[in-house]
Amino acid sequence: MACIAFDENKLKVLLVEVKxxxxxxxxMRNFWSERLKTQPISSLTPNDIADALIENIKKLNFESSISNDKIYILSESQLFDETAIKQIQQKLSLIQFKNINFIGPAENCKLVFESLQLPDKSMVIDANFEHTYVIGHSVSGVSKNGFGGIELKNTDYKSIESGVLNLEAYKTNLNRHVNDLFLANDFSKKNEAIYLTGDWSWAFYTLFGGGSLQNEFAEIKLEDLQKHQVTLEQKFYRYESLATANIEGERVLKNFNKEQLLVGNSILLSLLDHLKDSKDKRLFYAQNFAKAKMLYYLKNKL
Structure with missing residues (x-):
């Protein structure tokens, strides 16, 4: 069996053996991930995404002898409009592939919490280049299972890189926007732990923490994220030196430049600042977020 999970920027493939x-x-037999574009700012067409999916389906077919009916593709409905979803599905149908599922926000929240076996009184920040999600239990229960989520679109990279928008102005706009999002979404204030995952959490943990993680989760400190921001702003050369001796660090700097990393970490800090009493909550980095989610999805297909 295999699962392919994708968004607008990258795809991940998990290959498993049913014992x-x-x-x-x-x-788990194998796991790999690949970015769908060399420059994350540029846009891929639904046709490009479908081509990448088909390439990986065929790789599973021929290299691992996995038939189409044992491959499951997973994505999130809010990432694509209806036209794009139909175009991707139609192109996959040309190779007789039908096991593709675009799940909604509430179902995704439930899948995240169950796959990672997170305690009820917790929250997830999934911070990525294209978009960031805050997932947790809602007071009013926006869905039947009581999960809620907010999405933050990341759109200011070009403006900051070109000098049109400076970082401080970006932070001001970001904080205002995040504040509006939290006012409109009543998350439970009883959360005792916050789990960080996604591109920016990976970048922080790799560059600041050295990237070595033995367990499923690593506890981190808010002040370390703040120190990371200072290093990005004032001593970026330290991370450039690290990348010459650390494979994961090299991967981070190949995917993201200094300005993008500054924006990404600003997003994490702004979100944590708007979570009430975040200084008193335990923070964790979740390394295998995507892998656990995909594995749990496959278990539910047995």
Missing amino acids: DRKSKDLR
Whole structure:
């Protein structure tokens, strides 16, 4: 069995062996990820995305002998409009592939919490280049299972890189926007832990923390994120030196430049600042967020 998860920027592939169907015992055989574009700012067409999916489906077919009916593709409905979803589905149908699912925000929230086995009194910040999600339990229960989520679109990279918008002006706009989002969405204030994942959390943990993680989660401190911001602004050369001796650090700097990393970390800090009493909450970096989510999705297909 295999799962391919994708968004507008990258795709991940998880290949597993079914050891015991009745107990849903799955063992990972392989896992890889790839960016769908060399410059994240540029836009991919639905046709480009479908081509990348088909390439990986065929790779699973021929290199791992996985038939189409044992491959499941997963994405999120809010990332694409209806036209784009139909175009991707239609192109996949040309190779007789139908197992593609675009899940909604509430279902995605539920999948995240169940796959990571997170405690009820917790929240997830999934901070990525194209968009960032804050996922948690809603007081009013915007969905049947009581999960809520807000989305923050990231659109100011070009303006900052070109000098049209300086970082301080961006932070002011960002804080105002985040404040409006939180006022409009009543998340439970009883959350005791916040889990960080996605591009910017990975970049922080790799560059500031050295990127070595033995367990599923690593506890981090808010002041370390603040120190990371200072290093990005004033001593970026330290991270450039690190990248020459650290493969993960090199990957971060190949994917993102200084301005993009500054924006990304500003997003994390702004969100944490708007979460009530975030200084008193425990913060964790979740390394295998996508992998756990995909594995859990496959278990539910047995």
